[in-house]
Amino acid sequence: MAKKPTLSPTRVATYLACPVKYRWTFVDARGHWYVRAKPYFSFGLTLHRVLERFHDAGDRGVETKGQALLAYEENWIEAGYDSADAMAEALGEGKQIIERYLDRETEAPRTGRTLFVEKLLKKDMGAFRFIGRVDRIDEHDDGTLEIVDYKSGRESVSEAEVAADLAMCAYQMLLRHAFPDRRVMATIHALRTGDRASASLSDEDLAEFERDLTFIGEEIVRRDFEDVVPVSKRLCAACDFLALCRKHPDFPGAP
Numbered sequence: 001m002a003k004k005p006t007l008s009p010t011r012v013a014t015y016l017a018c019p020v021k022y023r024w025t026f027v028d029a030r031g032h033w034y035v036r037a038k039p040y041f042s043f044g045l046t047l048h049r050v051l052e053r054f055h056d057a058g059d060r061g062v063e064t065k066g067q068a069l070l071a072y073e074e075n076w077i078e079a080g081y082d083s084a085d086a087m088a089e090a091l092g093e094g095k096q097i098i099e100r101y102l103d104r105e106t107e108a109p110r111t112g113r114t115l116f117v118e119k120l121l122k123k124d125m126g127a128f129r130f131i132g133r134v135d136r137i138d139e140h141d142d143g144t145l146e147i148v149d150y151k152s153g154r155e156s157v158s159e160a161e162v163a164a165d166l167a168m169c170a171y172q173m174l175l176r177h178a179f180p181d182r183r184v185m186a187t188i189h190a191l192r193t194g195d196r197a198s199a200s201l202s203d204e205d206l207a208e209f210e211r212d213l214t215f216i217g218e219e220i221v222r223r224d225f226e227d228v229v230p231v232s233k234r235l236c237a238a239c240d241f242l243a244l245c246r247k248h249p250d251f252p253g254a255p
């Protein structure tokens, strides 16, 4: 029996942004030749790894600021930076982010306790499997489970942005599936400033989100991406696949 296709918040968001980008990223291996390393991915991944170790109760190696900074240097990813100066600047900025994060944790300890870090959640959606990896899940005294998502590039976040974020909605759906008797909420933590905002979907909103996700997921897994035509949009200017799309005769600017 053929394995069920797997979708994730990233895959669905990529498809909604541009089906051609989805093709080159996830369907057609030729797209991989065009993907360039990005400094913001390297930077974000390094910070995530340090915070994962800091919050992991089973990891006794990263508990103090000094240990966190050491882990930061050990986990540093060099890929994607244009120059040594750009990398040095990012390295220094990341150290300040880690220091401020640990200061805040010490000065104003969080309510609740961390249940999971880097937790993979899954749900069978019929035509496809849906998965999501959550940075952290905290449990509060009233039983509420809080998803915490770190954003290394953001300086601010609002409740409305969390409520409208596809990944945050998807994580809540997945967490409710795993813990059906618990209230769930999602929080985005902007690492550069410490700004945080939370939102919680009602049962009705969760049901509606699941219906919409099922609809779009079925469209993705049934679609023939060979015939998808590139359409020029703002996203194209910074897209790795622009050179590929320019080969298509219907794409503006094609030779």
Ligand code: SF4
Residues within 6 Å of the ligand: 018, 019, 020, 021, 022, 024, 230, 231, 232, 233, 235, 236, 237, 239, 240, 241, 242, 245
């Ligand atoms: S260049 Fe534009 S049309 Fe082509 S994959 Fe990227 S975003 Fe989509």
